[in-house]
Amino acid sequence: MSTAAAGSPTSPATALVDLGVKACTAYGREDLAARLGRIRAGLDDPAVHIVVAGEFKQGKSSLINALLGIPVCPVDDDVATAVPTFVRHGAEKTATVVYEGRRETVDFADLRRHVVEGAEGARPARVDVTVPRKLLSGGLVLVDTPGVGGLGSAHAAAGLAAISVADAVLFVTDASQELTRSEVEFLRQARELCPTVVCVLTKIDFYPAWRRIRDLDAGHLRMVGDIPLMPVSSPLRTRAVRANDQPLNVESGFPDLVKFVQERVGGGAAARRSADAAADVLAVCEQLAGQFTAEREALADPANAQRIVDDLNAAKRRVEELKTAAARWSVTLNDGTADLTADVDFDLRDRIRKITTEADDAIDEVDPADMWPEMEEWLRARISYDLLGNYTYLRRQATELSEQVASHFTEASGEAVGLLKVYNPSFLVEEREVEHRIELAKMTAGKQVMVALKSAYGGALMFTMLGSLMGVALGPIGIGIGVVMGHRGLKDEKKRQLERRRAQGKNAMRRYCDEISFVSGKDSRDTVRRVQRQLRDHYTRLAEELNRSTAAALAAATDTAKRSQADRQKRLKDLDAELTRLGQLRDRATKLAGAA
Ligand SMILES: Nc1nc2c(ncn2[C@@H]2O[C@H](COP(=O)(O)OP(=O)(O)O)[C@@H](O)[C@H]2O)c(=O)[nH]1
Ligand SMILES: [Mg+2]
Structure with a gap:
């Protein structure tokens, strides 16, 4: 990983974290320095994923090229993109085809062969492409997704799944008609999963009535929420770039889109990362300052020194409890994980049960011989949407669990800090501070869950998972009407055969649903386990940090009794200097956290 360049949007945060590391090292807290080191590594890796989604043939691939x-990305009139393509910055054009478990470098010019529908051989999970383009040099990654006819399809859910770990979504719809209901529904779900969604209206060079469509679309978007709409033309942009024609470029609508991508998306992601980093620096400052504050107060007010030491002893016992296996946070995490697993499993079963009932009812109404392809398509689409619903549920519940665990820490450390506050109201500011701490705790709590989820799916893996699920065949259905039909009882025979086809159809649906239940049930149990591990590691480290901080404060406060008068004055001066320095770092961190 390269070091974030000076002048990059996260460089103020990097500088802040570096200062934090220096402070931790100076005070002998290599544990806190290591924590900030991990944060810094995150800042150094600026990958910001923009997923380009939308229906088949709306102009997604053309948009990326323009x-x-x-x-x-291959653009074709009759062949569809079948594999997601990740386009990153690189010194040279390269293309790597990624299969489950192996990667294969291919000729850039040959890319088309690998990403379109119907390519021979094993279907890759994704394709990684690098191109020397300035737009991407800050870490933007454009993800071209497979399109399919009708967003109600399985691919749409795969797209949504990728969106759940994306930094932004460019939703592409062309100016031939207003947004359809399924497109609006897709946008609504994308909005819940991703902080930044923008709708791009393509082909405005081709449809003269695009302004009317734009206005209609804007109306739909207002119902969904804060989603900007940007009309563009990819061919105009391409011509403008080739001819270096500024007015034409403006007409293509791309300057606005580029600006949005750079500022709102790139800038937004950088701001979130910076705020996360600042939150960690603040937490570290608090732990470092606690030690000095306690010592300072004991020195300044020898009559009270014993009481301070007693209080710190009590605080020490409280944070020591955080380290034991019986700690309440640990119980909350373990019980919560068990509940989460059960709840997510129940949610999935409940969804599948409803689908099965619906499918059975539907089959009773029709002759599967006529309707089977439609039923298959319906079932796949329906299941993939419910799988995504199940995933969203998991994500929400896991975040809540992490917040519950965090609250035990806010309580224990809050009490410790609150205790010190009594002695020095000037340094550890007002009540507002408490709310601020809870906000920060929540922020970190949610982040831990996303770290676990992202490490598992990495955006592309989710595609593969859903993709392979969708590959489960429903199996052929015997369509033998009239084959074994005798001359007698023709009507009865027809009825009997229809019943048999219905039973076969129901069976096939059930088998498919069972398979889905099995595979995704296992997948979500694994995901929950990963979340639990991530949370356990994070909060175990935090417990250890708090223990060291409290122990250091106690030792320092106890030592003050041994100091001579002259020594005391000198030490007081030193401490004031340290606290001022830490105060400055805190102020910088607060400002940066607030700026996001
Ligand atoms: N006139 C015009 N055609 C476009 C535009 N964007 C895409 N197309 C055409 O629409 C078709 C589908 O584009 P493509 O990028 O493959 O769509 P995708 O399936 O969403 O990736 C292709 O024939 C493109 O040339 C546009 O802005 N204007
Ligand atoms: Mg395409």
Whole structure:
């Protein structure tokens, strides 16, 4: 990983974290320095994923090519993109086809062969492409997703799943007609999963009535929430770039889109990362300052020194409890994980049960011989949406669990800090501070869950998972009407055969649903386990940090009794200097956390 360049959007945060590391090292707290080191590594890796989603043939691949000014993603009139393509910055054009478990470098010019529908051989999970383009040099990654006819399909859910770990979504719809109901529904779900969603209206060069469509779409978007709409034309942009024609470029609508991508998306992601980093620096400052504050107060007010030591002893016992296996946070985490597993499993079963009932009812109404392809398509779409619903549920519940665990720490450490506050109201500011701490705790709590989820899916793996699920065949259905039909009882025979087809159809649906239940049940149990591990490691480290901080405060406060008068004055001066320095670091961190 390269070091974030000076002048990058996260460089103020990097500088702040570096100062924090210096402070931790100076005070002998390599545990806190290590924590900030991990944060810094995160800042150094600025990958910001923009997923380009939308229905089949709306112009997703063309949009990426026009944005970059070079043909990267294959655009075709009759063949669809079948594999997600990740386009990153690189010194040279390269293309790597990623299969489950192996990677294969291919000729850039040959890319098309691998990403379109119907390519021979094993279907790759994704394709990684690098191109030397300035737009991407800050870490932007554009993800071209497979399109399919009708967003109600399995691919749409795969797209949504990728969106759940994306930094932004460019939703592409062309100006041939207003947003359909399924498109609006997709946007609604994307909005819940991703902080930044923008709707791009393509082909405005081709549809003269695009302004009317734009206005209609804007109306739909207002119902969904804060989603900007940007009309563009990819061919105009391509021509403008080739001819270096500024007015034409403006007409293409791309300057606004580029600005949005750079500022709102790139800037937004950088701001979130910076705020996360600042939150950690603040937490570290608090732990470092606690020690000095206690010592300072004991020195300044020898009559009270014993009481301070007693209080710190009590605080020490409280945070020591955080380290034991019987700690309440640990119980909350273990019980919560068991509940989460059961709840997510129940949610999945409940969804599948409803689907099965619906499918059975539907089959009773029709002759599967006529309707089977439609039923298959319906079932796949329905299941993939419910799988995603199940995943969203998991994510929400896991975040809540992490917040519950965090609250035990806010309580224990809050009490410790609150205790010190009594002696020095000037340093550890007002009540507002408490709310601020809870906000920060929540922020870190949610972040831990996302870290666990992202490490598992990495955006592309989710595609593969859903993709392979969708590959489960429903199996052929015997369509033997009239084959074994005798001359007698023709009507009865027809009825009997219809019943048999219905039973076969129901069976096939059940088998498919069982398979889905099994595979995704296992997947979500694994995911919950990963979340638990992440939370356990994070909060175990935090417990250890708090223990060291409290122990250091106690030792320092106890030592004050041994100091001579002259020594005391000198030490007081030193401590004031340290606290001022830490106060400055805190102020910087607060400002940065607030700026986001
Ligand atoms: N006139 C015009 N055609 C476009 C535009 N964007 C895409 N197309 C065409 O629409 C078709 C589908 O585009 P493609 O990028 O493959 O769509 P995707 O399936 O969403 O990736 C292709 O024939 C493109 O040339 C546009 O802005 N204007
Ligand atoms: Mg495409």
